[in-house]
Amino acid sequence: MASSTELNIGQKLSEGKTKQIFELVDQPGLVLVQSKDQITAGNAARKDQMEGKAAIANKTTCCVFKLLQESGIKTAFVQQHSETAFTAAHCEMIPIEWVCRRVATGSFLKRNPGVTEGYRFTPLKMEMFFKDDANNDPQWSEEQVLAAKFSLAGLTIGQCEVDIMNRSTVAIFEILEKAWATQNCTLVDMKIEFGVNVKTREIVLADVIDNDSWRLWPAGDRSQQKDKQVYRDLKEVTPEAMQMVKRNFEWVSERVQLLLEPQASGRVVVLMGSTSDMAHCEKIKKACTSYGLPCILRVTSAHKGPDETLRIKAEYEGDGVPTIFVAVAGRSNGLGPVMSGNTAYPVINCPPLTPDWGAQDVWSSLRLPSGLGCSTVLAPDAAAQFAAQIIGLSNHLVWCKIRASMLNTWVSLKLADQKLQACSL
CATH class of the missing domain: 3.30.200.20 (Phosphorylase Kinase; domain 1)
Incomplete structure (x- = not known):
């Protein structure tokens, strides 16, 4: 709003x-x-x-x-x-357009004769262009960017910063590609720009991302393109032609709102053998929440009340919501295996191991009878992440959070290494 x-x-x-x-x-x-x-x-x-x-x-x-x-x-x-x-954070803009391509088309074909239109880049093809209207935004190499030694808001753009922007561009493209796929629309390529936040001196995605920024082909069909290429291709700019271009832009602005809506629901149901495991389960729930996943905590024992365990299982199988069960049971873990043997939904064992018998108890989660497929993940946050990865296969918003988390982890390691190297000099 x-x-x-x-x-x-x-x-x-x-x-x-x-x-x-x-x-x-x-x-x-x-x-x-x-x-x-x-x-x-x-x-x-x-x-x-x-x-x-x-x-x-x-x-x-x-x-x-x-x-x-x-x-x-x-x-x-x-x-x-x-x-x-x-409104946006005030940034000093880095004068580079980062272009990410999934499908070969447009200027790439002119600069690379012999490549057929529609060639699919896996991994993504990355290119950089120096923002210089007078020279038609020439393509630059990474070495040229480094040699320029741009200094913005007190931050000098070196190898670490270039690597971060490179990785970020790929992640941003993949997130938007995943989102547009829910509308049966192929994100062909896109350009983005980064800036340095004048307050935090952080590199952030800046400028705008609109229908001037990408190529979009509904159903992967170039003839149905909805982006600014339609305007570029006009032989003559007439009022009728401009109305067609405007309708395409409106089509995109209407569909882009749908990218914020999940295409499929999903939830995690954590079953604990005893309330003594509550702290362990709360960690799972907290991590699930960070991925936007509803998480429900229940208490049931497959040893002491197998009928109730199976009744609870049936309760969550009956409403059609994709569900991941997480079994939290220490000592002899019968909860996970019993669930796995009686449901087609995924089951993850996440036993709260103790220092005294943990080495022995874990085998009740790892050594299973034939025909059971439950996995075992020991860390609560890792169990939540595994559940999110499963649900993310059909829920792009969850997948996008996982993809961004991967990027942020990589960036934090990159910056930590840069800081360490600076201290060592």
């Missing part, structure tokens, strides 16, 4: 082909990003006014950034302010 707060807008900080950036006098460290109704192609060699484009672009960007933020990606986005503007 747009914010109704009145903003004290200060001076214009910058202006591009499709947006303006204003300082916010009463909110230091924040800016207002105001979209324009202008649409351009070929570094503004072609440009036209498209009434309503600012609102369409702003709506698309806000939805995309919300999806990425809820997944766990660090962005400059704060909140939507109006139909045509949003």
Whole structure:
């Protein structure tokens, strides 16, 4: 929802082909990003006014950034302010466009003759372009970026920073690719930009991501493309042609809202043999919550009340919600194996092992009769992650959180190593 707060807008900080950036006098460290109704192609060699484009672009960007933020990606986005503007952290922009490609098309084919259109890149193809309108945004190598020694908001862009942006671009693309797949739409390629937050000196995803930023092919069919390429391909710009382009942009802005909605529900049901295991189970529940997974705690003993255990199992099998059972039972774990032998749903053993008998007790979770398929994960947070990975196969929002978590773990290790190396010099 747009914010109704009145903003004290200060001076214009910058202006591009499709947006303006204003300082916010009463909110230091924040800016207002105001979209324009202008649409351009070929570094503004072609440009036209498209009434309503600012609102369409702003709506698309806000939805995309919300999806990425809820997944766990660090962005400059704060909140939507109006139909045509949003607030963001003030960043000094790194003058590089990161382009990520899944399918070969467009300029890539011109620069790489012999590659057929539709060739699928696995892994993704990464390219960098220096933002320089006068020279048509030339492609740069990693070595050129490093040689430039960009210094922004007190941060020098070196190998560590380039590696972080590279990894982040891949993760961002994969998250949006997964989300668009729920609408039977192929994310062909996209461009993004990063900035350095002037307050935190962190590299974050900045600028905008709207229908100018990517190629989208419904059902993987180029003839149905809904992105700005339709405008680029116009032989003649007529009012009728511009209405067609606008309808495509509106189609994207309507569908992009659906990316924030889960396509399938799912839950985790933790069964504990005794309330003495509550602390262990609460850790599982907390970790499940971080992935956006509902988690229900129940108490039942497969040894002392097998009929009740199977009744509880049937309760969660009967409503059609995809369910992962986590069995928490110490000593002799009959709970997990009994559940596994009587349900088609996945079962994860997560026994609360104790120092005295843990080495012996774990075998009751690991050594199972034939025909049982329950896995064993000892750490509560790891059991929740495993459950999330299973549910993420059919719920893109859960999958996106896992993918962002992987990126954030990698980045934290990269920064820790950089800090250690700096201390060693």
